[in-house]
Amino acid sequence: MKPQASQPEPQDLTEMVLRGVSPDERLLMDDESSAECERLESFVDACRSAAGLEEGRPALTARFLDAAKNEDLSWRGDLRLIGRFFRDSVQASAMARWAAASLLVYLAALPVVALYVLRDEPIVPEFRVEVGVRELPYSEDSPLEVSKPSLVLDESDGVEALLVENSMRWSRWQLLRLREELVSARASFPAWLRERTDVLLGAASLDASAASPSAFLAAELALDSFLVDNRSASSTVAVEAAIASLMTELGSLDEPGAWLALSAFARAESYGVLGKQAALVLTEARESTSEDHPYRAFIEVDGDLRRRLPLDPLWVEAYMALTPESADAAALNKLIEISALQER
Amino acid sequence: MNRNWNGERDPLVALAAGDPELFENFVASEMGTLLGFFRRLGGSQAEIEDLAQDTVVKLYRSAHLYSPSNRFDAFVFRTARNVWIDSRRKAGVRANLISSASDEGSAALMEVESGEREPFDFIESEERSEMLKAAVAQLNSSHRMAFELGVIQGLPYSQVGEILGVPVGTVKSRVHNAVIKLRDILERGGVG
Numbered sequence: 067m068k069p070q071a072s073q074p075e076p077q078d079l080t081e082m083v084l085r086g087v088s089p090d091e092r093l094l095m096d097d098e099s100s101a102e103c104e105r106l107e108s109f110v111d112a113c114r115s116a117a118g119l120e121e122g123r124p125a126l127t128a129r130f131l132d133a134a135k136n137e138d139l140s141w142r143g144d145l146r147l148i149g150r151f152f153r154d155s156v157q158a159s160a161m162a163r164w165a166a167a168s169l170l171v172y173l174a175a176l177p178v179v180a181l182y183v184l185r186d187e188p189i190v191p192e193f194r195v196e197v198g199v200r201e202l203p204y205s206e207d208s209p210l211e212v213s214k215p216s217l218v219l220d221e222s223d224g225v226e227a228l229l230v231e232n233s234m235r236w237s238r239w240q241l242l243r244l245r246e247e248l249v250s251a252r253a254s255f256p257a258w259l260r261e262r263t264d265v266l267l268g269a270a271s272l273d274a275s276a277a278s279p280s281a282f283l284a285a286e287l288a289l290d291s292f293l294v295d296n297r298s299a300s301s302t303v304a305v306e307a308a309i310a311s312l313m314t315e316l317g318s319l320d321e322p323g324a325w326l327a328l329s330a331f332a333r334a335e336s337y338g339v340l341g342k343q344a345a346l347v348l349t350e351a352r353e354s355t356s357e358d359h360p361y362r363a364f365i366e367v368d369g370d371l372r373r374r375l376p377l378d379p380l381w382v383e384a385y386m387a388l389t390p391e392s393a394d395a396a397a398l399n400k401l402i403e404i405s406a407l408q409e410r
Numbered sequence: 411m412n413r414n415w416n417g418e419r420d421p422l423v424a425l426a427a428g429d430p431e432l433f434e435n436f437v438a439s440e441m442g443t444l445l446g447f448f449r450r451l452g453g454s455q456a457e458i459e460d461l462a463q464d465t466v467v468k469l470y471r472s473a474h475l476y477s478p479s480n481r482f483d484a485f486v487f488r489t490a491r492n493v494w495i496d497s498r499r500k501a502g503v504r505a506n507l508i509s510s511a512s513d514e515g516s517a518a519l520m521e522v523e524s525g526e527r528e529p530f531d532f533i534e535s536e537e538r539s540e541m542l543k544a545a546v547a548q549l550n551s552s553h554r555m556a557f558e559l560g561v562i563q564g565l566p567y568s569q570v571g572e573i574l575g576v577p578v579g580t581v582k583s584r585v586h587n588a589v590i591k592l593r594d595i596l597e598r599g600g601v602g
Binding site: 143 | 430434437438441446450459462463466467469470471474499500538539541542560561562564566567582583585586589590592593
């Protein structure tokens with residue numbers, strides 16, 4: 067009589083048959099399981115026997131080994147395999163073909179698009195005939211603009227008055243454009259430069275009673291005030307006094323100082339407030355100074371304009387060179403940077 | 411497999427070490443195993459020769475990357491299975507093949523006379539092989555592969571699971587179901 071034991075599940079029985087049933091396991095099986103086990107063993111043996119007919123042929127063996135040994139095991143062979151893989155993938159799938167075609171189009175178009183985007187537009191000279199009123203190169207809404215009625219020009223000094231008006235408007239236009247940069251840079255300026263900036267920005271008025279450290283700075287401050295206040299009577303008086311003071315000192319000035327004085331004369335001339343005596347000095351300086359003199363720009367007139375900013379970096383540099391206590395390289399650099407933004 | 415190629419007799423280890431003799435012996439000895447493997451999965455004669463050759467070439471190429479793990483036979487069947495899957499993917503005709511193989515199998519089964527016998531009894535060996543191939547062709551692909559590796563090749567369930575990438579429990583279930591189904595097919599064909 068066989069001992070009572072739990073019988074294997076059908077799946078377990080199959081597994082046992084495949085790995086080989088041990089005598090102990092067979093002893094524990096009941097009659098039904100044992101019969102099933104024998105049927106399974108017979109079936110598996112028959113299957114294996116039927117499957118074992120396949121014979122290798124020497125010619126086939128030689129073919130396989132030749133194919134294997136002819137394989138290129140270098141990186142070229144790997145590359146060929148990868149290429150074959152991609153070729154097969156593309157051949158097998160319409161989606162892959164579509165993706166590959168899209169990629170090719172993209173890669174082909176990319177350089178053309180990049181060239182189009184990155185290429186600088188050629189500078190083409192533009193010629194045009196303008197009829198009617200030209201747009202003003204300054205803003206009518208500017209706080210620096212005329213706050214009082216414009217002067218009524220008489221016909222005798224019409225051209226000169228127009229040139230003066232043109233110069234002053236040009237200067238105001240530049241101040242307006244550079245206003246933001248000047249405001250942000252103001253804090254880093256030394257006190258004397260900050261004072262000029264404030265006057266030019268309309269944030270402070272000229273304090274005529276305050277003693278200026280030098281006649282050059284006093285003259286420029288007076289001119290700044292004259293420009294911003296639109297030729298007010300008090301600023302006109304201040305300019306005339308400053309120019310007269312410079313004229314008095316001119317004989318005793320060394321060359322850098324003389325150039326600062328000439329710069330003030332030229333600026334006063336462009337604003338139409340230069341006296342005859344100073345104008346003669348200026349004319350003489352223009353005739354006797356070579357074109358390539360470094361300070362020639364102070365007195366130069368370009369067409370109908372003296373194209374120097376009210377806060378002229380060249381003047382500031384010369385002033386700092388003349389008065390070492392006022393020197394501030396960072397402020398000068400900032401001013402040069404700002405002046406580069408001026409509109410020609 | 412006809413012989414044990416694991417451990418010291420690992421053909422790929424010898425090949426990587428510069429000795430091709432063991433690999434050549436392996437190909438000569440086990441070519442029938444590979445051909446039978448692909449034949450039972452449903453390939454035509456020309457196709458199974460190409461697939462067996464691809465398997466040998468892949469094994470040869472992988473020698474320098476092969477890390478010996480005393481499971482050379484499992485490695486061979488995993489390679490063969492990948493070759494088979496690639497071929498099906500390329501052809502994209504799995505359904506047609508199964509269908510045609512099923513027809514072929516049905517025809518072979520119909521030719522067998524009925525009687526109170528176990529499957530394969532009193533049948534000539536070549537006929538047995540054809541019958542088995544025809545019956546296996548009626549299994550679905552996962553049962554077919556499990557039957558081939560677990561029953562015909564006699565690999566342990568754990569190795570079959572590794573090759574197929576499924577848990578042992580799944581292998582157990584697939585092999586058992588494949589056996590039951592095959593017995594049923596062969597018996598319904600008039601054998602049992």
